[in-house]
Each structure stands twice: as C-alpha cells, then as structure tokens.
Amino acid sequence: MRIKSSLGGRTFDVFNYVILGLISFVSLVPILHVVVGAFSSSQAIIHNRVFLWPVDVTLDNIKLVVQTSTFWKAAWMTIKVVVIATTVNMVLTVFGAYPLSKSWLRGRKFFMLFLIFTMVFQAPMIPIYLVVKSLGLLNSLWALVIPSAVSAFNVILCLTFFRSLPEELLDAAKVDGMGEFRIVAKIVVPLSLPIIVTLLLFYAVGHWNSYMGPLMYLNDRNLQTLQLYIYSLISQGNSNDIVAAAAGEASITLVPAAIEMATIVLATAPIVLLYPFVQNYFIKGATLGSVKE
Amino acid sequence: MSERKMSYVGLPRKLPNSGRSIGKERHAREPLAKFIRKHWPLYVMVVPMLAYFLVFKYIPLLGSVIAFKDYNIFDGFIASKWVGFQWFETLATERKFLLIFRNTLIISLYQIVFAFPAPIILALLLNEVRKTAFKRTVQTLVYLPHFLSWALVYGMAYMMFSTQTGLVTQLLSHFDMPPIHLLQAPEYFRTLVVGAGIWKEMGWSAIIFLAALTGISPSLYEAAQLDGASRWRQLLHVTLPGLLPAIVILLLLKVGNVLDVGFEQIYVFLNPLTYSVGEVLDTYSFRLGIINGEFSITTAIGLFKSIIGFVLLVSVNKLSNKITGEGLY
Known part of the structure; x- marks a missing residue:
C-alpha cells in the first residue's frame, strides 16, 4: 500500500514537472520568437527559417528602428508621461493616505467613504470623457496624467502600511517642532520604502502599458505613445512606409515583420530588463491587495 | 515656517x-x-x-x-x-445591441469557465513542487507576460499567427497542413481573445492563490497524514477548503463584472471581419460614443452595464453567503 502510493506520487511528480515545464515554455515562446526575429535577417524571416533561435544574426532591424524619428517621438512622449504621471500619482497617493492613516482625524470616516464609494460605483466611459474634454485636456500630455492622478485602491494599500508605523516616533518629531509636511517627507516616506517602491512600480508600468487612455484622449499623431505607435505599426501596416523610406537610402532590404519585431523588442526592453530586479516588489504588492481589511 | x-x-x-x-x-x-x-x-x-x-x-x-x-x-x-427612458427603449429594440450584449455574455462566460480556474490549477501544481529552484524559475517565466501591454500582446500574437510569417503558420506548413487565419476568422476570435487573456494573466493571478496556500496551517497536513490521507485526499480535504475563501471572493468579483470583459484585450484583436462575434459593450461604446459622438445612448449602455453588475454582485454575494458561508461583506 505504501509503496504503491509513493509510486503514484512519483508518477504525479514527473507529470507535474512536465506540465509546468510546458506552461513555462508557452509563456516564453511568443516573447522569445519576437526577440530572435528582431535580430534575424529579413531573408531568414521571409523564408520562414526563424523559429526560436536567431538566423543570420544582424542588427539592421534594430538600427533602422532606432533611426526612425516617429519611434523616438513616441518613445519620448511615453517617457514624459510615465515620469510626470507617476510623480503626480505618488504625491497624491502619499499625501492622501497619510492623514487617512490617523484614526483620530476628524472627518476620516467621511473621507474613507468618499474613497470607497468610487471603487464600488464606477462612472461610464462617456461622462468621464466629457469631463476630460470640457477641461480642455484632450490632445495633450495632461490627458494621460490628470484623469488617472490617483488610484483609490493604492491609497488604501498605502494608508494600511502607514498605520503600522510607530506613532510615538511621529509624535516625537512633532514635539521636536517638525511640521506634518516635513514629517511625511523626512520620516514617513523613508520608513515606508517597501510600499512606496511597490506603488511606484505599479503606477509606472501601468502608464507605460496604457493603451485605452491614449486611444481615447489623443488624436494627434504627433502625440502618440509607444503603445499606440506599435499597434498602428502592426495593424495598419505602417511599417511598410518605414521599410520603403529605408529602401530609398540604404542598400539593405528589410521586411515589415523584421521592423515590427525590432520595435516590439525595444518597447518591451525597459520592462523586461527591469523585471528580474523588481519582481519581488510586484509580488508583494499583488498579495497586499488580497488582505481583507 | x-x-x-x-x-x-x-x-x-x-x-x-x-x-x-x-x-x-x-x-x-x-x-x-x-x-x-x-x-x-x-x-x-x-x-x-x-x-x-x-x-x-x-x-x-x-x-x-x-x-x-x-x-x-x-x-x-x-x-x-x-428624454426619459428613450435611449434604453432604443437599445432594447435594436438587434445590433442585443447581438453585442450576447457577445459580451459569451466571452465573459468563456472567461469564467476557462480563464478563472487556470490560475487556481497552476497554483495547485506549483504547490506540489518541492524543488525551490524549479518553482522560482517557473514563477518568473509565467509572471512575465503580465507586464506586457495588450498592444504588445497583439503584436506577439500577430507574429505567432500571421499568415505570411507566423510561427504557428510555419509549423502547420511544415506538417503540410493548411494555414489558419486565426486573427481574421470569426470562428476563432473568442478562443483567441480568451486564450491570450489566459496566457497573459494566468501566472500573475496565481500569486493570490499561492499566498492563500501558504496561509494553510501545516498542522492540518500533518493530521491528515497521520490519518493516512494520500496526497490526492489532502488536496481535496485540506488544500481546496483552505483556498475556498479566496476562490469565492474572486469569483464573486468576476461575476459582478460579468459585462466587463476587458476593453483593451478585445479592442486590439478586433477588426471588421470579427465584429459579428467580438464586438462587446465596451468596444461598441468606444466606437459609438467617442468616435461617432453619440454621447447619450452610449452613456445609457454604460449605465445599463453598471446596474446589471451591481445587481448581480449583490445577489450572487447573498447566494454565496448562504451556500458557502463566504462573501464579500
């Protein structure tokens, strides 16, 4: 009986490792395929010789994308949005969460209800759009910053963390004559780095990847973000123009797919390169949300 | 100062x-x-x-x-x-709206049936792995797609399935099979969208279940082992009951958002060839409201969506409290 069950257990273990290996493989293949494609020659791509390793390794694809001014325009716009929007997010989140973390603050209950209500009842897309429009934010960078200036959920994560800070310390700082703003900047933030970094990363990745916001609020092609740029590159065949323009001046002939893969790689690189170092912050953040208050 | x-x-x-x-x-x-x-x-x-x-x-x-x-x-x-309920009446009698409502429900149902259990199964499988290095590697790899935007996921899907240079198309032709127009074919649209959703979020969503698994007291497993329970029995009688609260809460939230199938997820894959099966309330609202400027009727759609969601959430929560003793509130 014992031997039999452990045999079954071992069969299961083997099966389990195989399944998990397969799942990991499937998670990686589409990404890997694009990465090797970005570094393969157009000839290899068009003759279907590129699978999961690069063929005729070349930097031509990457070079051409790097020389495309519209790519840089979109990348610069995205970087500006990420930096400005994340800064606004963090300032509003930290300063919004700090007073709410004080249980003795009068009006706290009302503020909390005010916050939670917005999480339960969400306004439809159009009235939000009309508000953004009437504020004159359409077709400006601020349309991607102000309408998503703070997330109620993140404020709650943040204030839960602040509550765990020793209140004696904050009181002592007050006795020493520090004002609340300086207490937040000099004591609360340095002591709360784990949650601050986690929220910062959540916000930043959200802005980097956002597609719906730019799609709704920006019509001007000069303002498009990387995500809009990539989507139109692939779905509307804009890469043909880049290839045609390049064919005029250079001797190399590239296929659209090569340009598209190179663009995808460049747009993903910041996140994928950063990911191994910050993975733990993300994982902590994901489980923080599951704590029932 | x-x-x-x-x-x-x-x-x-x-x-x-x-x-x-x-x-x-x-x-x-x-x-x-x-x-x-x-x-x-x-x-x-x-x-x-x-x-x-x-x-x-x-x-x-x-x-x-x-x-x-x-x-x-x-x-x-x-x-x-x-104008009172005029827009709601227009919607209720418009065949196109009913079709879109149906599409939304079908895709949402697919998500509940296929995408919802996937991370639970993944977490259970990972939980049985005893080699930490292997476990960490798998986790790192399956979490990664979560950080890619939907525009990039579309790009990668295009590179996998496009009929000229797609990886899958190549493999099919390798075995002398005809190419599948996966990105244009209405019959594959819902599978594609839900599949892409599973690919992107399965790993990440498993985190919550993995956290819940670590919360199960080891003494429960020890007691079960003393009673001679096999690994399978331990799964059924210790692990699953331990996961139940997390499963119920997330399922309730999903049911409450049954008409929310993810705007970006659908929008990037949608094209005129697949409107008939893939147009959902959110994408229709976007095209009708923001592109065509029909603000009132689109808001009616949005309001309809919120009200259905709210009513569902409250009633499913009640039901769940009765049956499992678990609920959101």
Whole structure:
C-alpha cells in the first residue's frame, strides 16, 4: 500500500514537472520568437527559417528602428508621461493616505467613504470623457496624467502600511517642532520604502502599458505613445512606409515583420530588463491587495 | 515656517494629557473648527486627492444623467433636454445591441469557465513542487507576460499567427497542413481573445492563490497524514477548503463584472471581419460614443452595464453567503 502510493506520487511528480515545464515554455515562446526575429535577417524571416533561435544574426532591424524619428517621438512622449504621471500619482497617493492613516482625524470616516464609494460605483466611459474634454485636456500630455492622478485602491494599500508605523516616533518629531509636511517627507516616506517602491512600480508600468487612455484622449499623431505607435505599426501596416523610406537610402532590404519585431523588442526592453530586479516588489504588492481589511 | 509655529503653539496644551499626546476622547470635545485649525496641514494634504475624486469620479457619475437626456455639447450636462427612458427603449429594440450584449455574455462566460480556474490549477501544481529552484524559475517565466501591454500582446500574437510569417503558420506548413487565419476568422476570435487573456494573466493571478496556500496551517497536513490521507485526499480535504475563501471572493468579483470583459484585450484583436462575434459593450461604446459622438445612448449602455453588475454582485454575494458561508461583506 505504501509503496504503491509513493509510486503514484512519483508518477504525479514527473507529470507535474512536465506540465509546468510546458506552461513555462508557452509563456516564453511568443516573447522569445519576437526577440530572435528582431535580430534575424529579413531573408531568414521571409523564408520562414526563424523559429526560436536567431538566423543570420544582424542588427539592421534594430538600427533602422532606432533611426526612425516617429519611434523616438513616441518613445519620448511615453517617457514624459510615465515620469510626470507617476510623480503626480505618488504625491497624491502619499499625501492622501497619510492623514487617512490617523484614526483620530476628524472627518476620516467621511473621507474613507468618499474613497470607497468610487471603487464600488464606477462612472461610464462617456461622462468621464466629457469631463476630460470640457477641461480642455484632450490632445495633450495632461490627458494621460490628470484623469488617472490617483488610484483609490493604492491609497488604501498605502494608508494600511502607514498605520503600522510607530506613532510615538511621529509624535516625537512633532514635539521636536517638525511640521506634518516635513514629517511625511523626512520620516514617513523613508520608513515606508517597501510600499512606496511597490506603488511606484505599479503606477509606472501601468502608464507605460496604457493603451485605452491614449486611444481615447489623443488624436494627434504627433502625440502618440509607444503603445499606440506599435499597434498602428502592426495593424495598419505602417511599417511598410518605414521599410520603403529605408529602401530609398540604404542598400539593405528589410521586411515589415523584421521592423515590427525590432520595435516590439525595444518597447518591451525597459520592462523586461527591469523585471528580474523588481519582481519581488510586484509580488508583494499583488498579495497586499488580497488582505481583507 | 508657519506649520512649525502651529505645532509649538499646540504643544503645551497637549502635554498634560497622560500617555498619547493625541487621543480620540480629547479631540471629540473640541469644536471641529478648532480641530481643523490645529491640524490644518493634514486637511491640506487630502484636498488634492479629494478634488481628483470629485472631478473625475463623482461629477462623471452625476453626469450619467445624460443617459436620460438628449445631450449636446452646447447645453452640457445640465441644460440638455430630458428624454426619459428613450435611449434604453432604443437599445432594447435594436438587434445590433442585443447581438453585442450576447457577445459580451459569451466571452465573459468563456472567461469564467476557462480563464478563472487556470490560475487556481497552476497554483495547485506549483504547490506540489518541492524543488525551490524549479518553482522560482517557473514563477518568473509565467509572471512575465503580465507586464506586457495588450498592444504588445497583439503584436506577439500577430507574429505567432500571421499568415505570411507566423510561427504557428510555419509549423502547420511544415506538417503540410493548411494555414489558419486565426486573427481574421470569426470562428476563432473568442478562443483567441480568451486564450491570450489566459496566457497573459494566468501566472500573475496565481500569486493570490499561492499566498492563500501558504496561509494553510501545516498542522492540518500533518493530521491528515497521520490519518493516512494520500496526497490526492489532502488536496481535496485540506488544500481546496483552505483556498475556498479566496476562490469565492474572486469569483464573486468576476461575476459582478460579468459585462466587463476587458476593453483593451478585445479592442486590439478586433477588426471588421470579427465584429459579428467580438464586438462587446465596451468596444461598441468606444466606437459609438467617442468616435461617432453619440454621447447619450452610449452613456445609457454604460449605465445599463453598471446596474446589471451591481445587481448581480449583490445577489450572487447573498447566494454565496448562504451556500458557502463566504462573501464579500
């Protein structure tokens, strides 16, 4: 009986490792395929010789994308949005969460209800759009910053963390004559780095990847973000123009797919390169949300 | 400078109070105006956040009244003419809307049946792995797609399935099989979208279940082993009951958002060839409202969506409280 069950257990273990290996493989293949494609020659791509390793390794694809001014325009716009929007997010989140973390603050209950209500009842897309429009934010960078200036959920994560800070310390700082703003900047933030970094990363990745916001609020092609740029590159065949323009001046002939893969790689690189170092912050953040208050 | 002065002024009055310098009971007696004057920096701090919620959450919620009006830009939210339930009646009789409603429900059902259990199964499989290095590697790899935007996921899907250079197309031709027009074919659209969703989010969503698994007390497993329970029995009688609260809560949230199938997820894959099966409430709202400027009827769709979601959430929560003893509130 014992031997039999452990045999079954071992069969299961083997099966389990195989399944998990397969799942990991499937998670990686589409990404890997694009990465090797970005570094393969157009000839290899068009003759279907590129699978999961690069063929005729070349930097031509990457070079051409790097020389495309519209790519840089979109990348610069995205970087500006990420930096400005994340800064606004963090300032509003930290300063919004700090007073709410004080249980003795009068009006706290009302503020909390005010916050939670917005999480339960969400306004439809159009009235939000009309508000953004009437504020004159359409077709400006601020349309991607102000309408998503703070997330109620993140404020709650943040204030839960602040509550765990020793209140004696904050009181002592007050006795020493520090004002609340300086207490937040000099004591609360340095002591709360784990949650601050986690929220910062959540916000930043959200802005980097956002597609719906730019799609709704920006019509001007000069303002498009990387995500809009990539989507139109692939779905509307804009890469043909880049290839045609390049064919005029250079001797190399590239296929659209090569340009598209190179663009995808460049747009993903910041996140994928950063990911191994910050993975733990993300994982902590994901489980923080599951704590029932 | 002045904030510093404030705290000095407040100081002597605080000290006689024993223990905590700031206690709830003491402030309760103070008039509100005085309290606010004393702690004004705290109130100044919350103002930007509250202003944001007021302008971008509450005003749009109130602005939803345009679902009952004939909105036009010049008259605005308030002065536009009332039309009652006219837009809702139009929707209820329009065949196109019913088709879109049906698409939304079908895709959502696919998500509940296929995408919802996937991370649970993944977490259970990972939980049985004893080699930490292997477990960590798998986790790192399956979490990665979560960080790619939907535009990039579309790009990668295109590179996998495009009929000229797609990887899958190549493999099919390798085995002399005809190419599948996966990205254009209506019959594959829902599978594609839900499959892409599983690919992107399965790993990441497993985190919550993995966290719940670590919360199960080891003594329960020890007791089960003493009673001679096999690994399978332990899974059924210890692990699954331990996961039940997390499963119920997430399922309730999903059911409450049954008409929310993910705008970006659908939109990037949608094209005129697949409108008939893939157009959902959100993508239709976007095209009708923002592209065509039909603000009122689109708001009616949005309001309809919120109300259905709210009613479902409340009733499913009630049902769940009765059956499993678990609920959101």
